[in-house]
Amino acid sequence: MLTSIKSFFSNELFNTEKGSTADSSEHQLQLACAALLIEVAVIDQEFDTRELQALITILQTKFNLSAEECETLRTLAQSESEDSTSMYQFTQLVNSACSPEQKFELIKGMWTIAYADGDLDKYEEYIVRKVSELIYVSHSEFIRAKLAARP
Template sequence: MLTAIKSFFSSELQGSDAGTSEHQQQLACAALLIEVAVVDQEFDASELKTLTGILEQKFGISAEECSTLITLAQAECEQATSMYQFTQLVNDSCTPENKFELIKGMWAIAYADGDLDKYEEYVVRKVSELIYVSHSDFIRAKLAARP
């Protein structure tokens, strides 16, 4: 099962040279959102609910598609050695507004369990830098996501 998921995800991420597909963008964004959720070693129900809501709203996908996307992204996160493969896809396929929304979503997940962990904040900051979100937009996203 894990091999099938990994194979599917790998083929989707590497895709064709014709450009980044919408599905590849969804997988990359979901993986980055999951990185925030799991970095503190506690992926609880409130973080999962927030993640699901963000993905369903951002991509307009059903609950079933969202569940599949989360499973695929979790598998890839476990296999990834860095966030580069995800941030590269985001840089190649997302507008500045999409990047802002991603960072805002990452903050929402970090705040979801009621405890902003220093590692969660580090991951959001690192991704923000890697996808070239300005510091002012980083702060604006943090304030917009704060409960």
């Protein structure tokens, strides 16, 4: 699976040179962030169209992707999320590659998706809190992100 993802990123999505470590790391980070965002959308067993639109908007804004690239990233991230047994692989990558501000923006994006369907489910709140703890976002920043994303 990892080989197909790397191949896809290098050949189709971004047309980068093969073997570029910086590009590969950036693509892995994009996939990890997208997978964590998808976790919020699917945790309540309903992937609402409003949540999907919020996800697409966040990915396009955060990573400056076209609609087609965004849809492909979403599909890959959803597959990766479904195949994953834990969030560790995603949160570990975020911890090693993201600044505190980028982590805040990720948590804010997760809250945005949680609020998108108009119903903040207890499982959505749980997953945002759990990721926040795993990527070492302080409680005050967790609350600030929640308030910033609240409609």
